Structures are given as C-alpha cells and as structure tokens.
C-alpha cells in the first residue's frame with residue numbers, strides 16, 4: 123500500500139461513520155452520558171466544568187499549568203468564590219477530574235475552550251492561546267466530537283481561526299447558515315459534518331451572588347445547524363435557559379456588544395463625573411435620582427478607571443476586526459480614551475488635595491486602599507489601582523497599599539511592583555499624608571478610615587454615607 127494511504131483510508135472511514143457518530147453524540151449529550159472536556163481551568167473554565175459535572179456529565183478539566191492541576195486534583199480551590207468543597211465533592215463523586223495530559227482530549231465527546239484572550243503589547247488581539255488549544259485538539263480530533271469556543275473574541279474567530287486548524291485533521295465541518303426556528307435543524311444530516319463546532323460566549327461575573335453561572339442564559343451559535351443543535355444539548359443540562367443565534371459570528375458579536383455597552387456607558391459617566399466635579403454637583407446623587415426612572419435608564423458608575431479581564435480589553439478585539447472592513451469604531455475609541463485617562467485624573471486629584479494642605483506629591487506618604495479591580499474579589503487583572511500606584515511613584519510619592527485579598531503583589535505581565543499589604547490600624551492610617559480609596563471592599567470600615575486618616579481621596583463614593591469629618595474627604 124502506498125505511503126500515507128492507510129491514513130487516508132482511516133479518514134474516509136471516519137467520514138462514512140460521521141452521520142452515525144453525530145447522532146450518537148446528540149443522544150449522549152441529551153442523556154447526559156457524554157464525556158465533556160473543558161480546556162482552561164480559570165475563572166471561566168473551572169465553574170463551567172463544575173456545572174457540567176453537576177449536570178451529570180463525566181467532566182475533565184485540562185490545563186497547561188501543572189501547579190493549578192495539582193491543586194485542583196487535591197480538591198483545593200485557588201479562586202476565593204469557588205469553595206474547595208465543591209471541587210472536592212465533584213471529584214469524590216467521580217464526576218470531575220483534572221489533567222494536563224492532552225491525549226485525553228481524544229476520549230471527550232465535547233470539548234469546551236475557555237483559554238485567555240488578552241491584547242498583545244501593541245493592544246492587538248492575542249489569539250495564541252486559542253490557536254495553541256486548537257493545535258492541541260487537532261491531532262486528537264475524531265468524528266462525532268463537538269468543539270465549543272467560549273473565550274471572548276472578535277466575530278469570525280471560530281470560523282476563520284479555529285475551524286481551519288481543526289480541519290487540518292482531514293475531518294470536515296462545513297460552514298452553512300441556518301434558521302434558529304428549528305426547521306432547518308431537520309436538514310442537518312445532509313451536511314456531512316464529521317465534527318461539530320460552535321461558539322458560546324462566557325458571561326461569568328465572578329463573585330456575583332445574584333446571578334450564578336447556571337442562571338445566566340447561554341447564547342449559542344454553531345458554524346452549522348447540527349453544531350448549534352449539539353451545543354444546545356450540551357448546555358441545556360447545566361443552564362436554566364439557552365438561546366440559539368444564527369451563526370457563531372452572531373454569538374461572538376453578542377458578547378462584544380454586551381461589553382462595549384458597559385465600556386461606553388462607564389466612559390459616559392466618567393466624563394460626566396469630571397464635569398459634575400467642576401460644577402459642584404454630586405454625580406452619585408444624580409445617578410441615584412436618574413435610576414428611579416422605571417424604563418429607559420440603566421445605571422453605570424464612575425470610578426478610577428476600568429479593570430478586569432473583559433471591559434478594558436474586549437472592545438479592542440472588535441476595533442481590530444473593524445479595520446478589515448475599513449470601519450472606524452469611534453464610540454469604542456472615545457470610551458477607551460476617557461476610561462484610560464481616569465488613573466491620571468486620580469493622581470492629579472491627589473496632587474491638588476496635597477497642595478491645598480501645602481504639601482506636594484514628591485515624598486508624600488500615600489496609602490492606596492484596594493488593588494483588586496472591583497470590590498470583594500481576588501482578581502487584579504488590569505486593575506486601575508496598579509496604574510495609580512505606578513503613576514504616584516513616578517511623581518516621587520512613597521506609596522503603600524492595603525487589600526484584604528492580596529497580602530502581596532506578585533509579578534504580572536505588565537507590573538512588577540514587589541509590594542506587600544500594610545496593616546490597617548488607626549495609627550498606620552494617620553501616618554499617611556493621603557489615603558486613596560481605589561477599591562470599595564465591603565470589609566472596610568469607612569467611618570473609622572475617615573476618622574483616623576489625615577485626608578481621604580475617594581474614587582468610589584465609598585464614604586458617601588460617612589457623616590463625621592467630611593472636611594477630610596476629597597471626591598474624585
């Protein structure tokens with residue numbers, strides 16, 4: 123037999139089998155007997171894998187970080203709002219396991235990709251994690267497998283980046299349009315899909331106690347109807363509500379719309395805050411009043427700048443893609459400009475506040491309260507506090523920080539501040555020229571902070587209800 127012929131025959135056999143494999147997959151997903159792999163055991167992948175395990179699927183978590191894998195295997199959490207008991211319980215029930223052996227991907231019926239999608243040094247999409255994962259799946263791909271991408275990305279990634287890499291396996295997954303009313307779903311068998319591919323955006327809001335993962339409706343878009351249908355069967359076991367859209371591109375765009383909506387509205391209130399400060403109007407009071415309108419208004423709040431993995435980053439994925447269509451995304455650019463200037467505004471306010479007390483930033487002792495990007499979470503990705511600390515230091519200030527969630531600041535991609543959280547005693551507070559409230563953690567006693575501090579620059583309205591010593595508070 124000629125060289126390589128065996129391989130070709132194997133592929134042909136797979137393709138012959140594909141109709142049956144796809145039907146078997148659909149059945150296994152519906153009955154909960156499918157084996158599900160989740161790639162990337164992060165803030166998104168870990169809770170999702172636990173949800174699938176709870177829904178009855180035999181679930182395997184994959185990660186390249188062997189330290190994380192060891193920890194999870196031992197039933198230990200590394201994310202504060204996910205209890206160790208939940209992980210240990212799922213492992214004990216033999217519903218959940220974690221591995222760094224990617225050969226096991228071949229045994230999965232469905233593979234869900236939850237890897238990071240950051241921006242590179244030029245603020246352009248860095249799809250290397252998605253590409254690496256697709257390359258890892260490709261040699262293990264077999265007929266009848268479903269692959270779903272969840273990482274936030276620009277419209278077209280699933281079809282234009284993931285599909286070509288998976289197609290190098292020789293297996294097929296044709297791109298074809300479909301209606302979401304289910305009529306076209308009947309015609310799926312003729313599509314001759316060997317494997318299935320879909321996109322379903324993650325909408326996790328870490329630490330949100332009002333909406334747990336399963337309560338947040340799951341939007342799903344397949345590259346064809348069969349894929350959409352299988353992905354819906356997968357998510358229906360874990361989520362209260364699923365919603366099909368007509369393509370993976372529409373699903374990708376849905377996630378970006380949600381985040382751009384937030385980014386633009388936060389920029390709007392940040393800009394109005396700057397105006398209100400000049401006009402002597404309290405923006406927080408205005409937002410509370412506007413919020414009473416029962417329709418047509420959604421409250422957003424100003425702050426020291428954008429943080430977290432999504433809002434400061436995701437809009438630029440769309441901006442980048444829009445260049446291909448020679449389309450300027452002006453709202454995104456403007457919002458980015460306003461939001462990214464907020465840390466400078468905070469530092470300028472600290473400088474003015476010190477100036478009023480005949481001091482200057484040079485050599486001033488400044489304490490920054492809160493480095494997490496939002497309150498009550500242990501996540502400091504893209505946190506504006508880090509930029510504020512860096513800017514204060516560049517002006518010669520002697521900066522310390524306190525955060526109950528971060529005893530020390532470990533090295534990050536962009537920052538290497540090498541600092542440790544200081545003790546928060548009244549004596550320690552009194553020793554600083556200024557205390558900056560950058561993150562309004564609920565555990566802080568704001569009355570006590572204002573009472574002890576010489577001056578408080580408040581970027582979050584955390585001291586809004588404090589009555590005593592208001593003369594020490596500088597709104598920012």
Ligand SMILES: NC(=O)c1ccc[n+]([C@@H]2O[C@H](COP(=O)([O-])OP(=O)(O)OC[C@H]3O[C@@H](n4cnc5c(N)ncnc54)[C@H](O)[C@@H]3O)[C@@H](O)[C@H]2O)c1
Nearest residue numbers: 162163164165166185186187236237238239254273274324
């Ligand atoms: N964190 C959120 O609140 C949130 C919300 C919505 C959407 N998202 C999106 O979800 C995606 C994942 O975000 P996250 O917050 O979970 O990231 P994360 O950094 O917390 O976790 C990602 C995990 O993927 C692992 N990883 C990286 N490359 C890998 C590879 N090639 N194979 C296997 N594992 C790999 C990392 O070790 C890490 O454990 C991103 O696209 C993000 O935009 C995040």
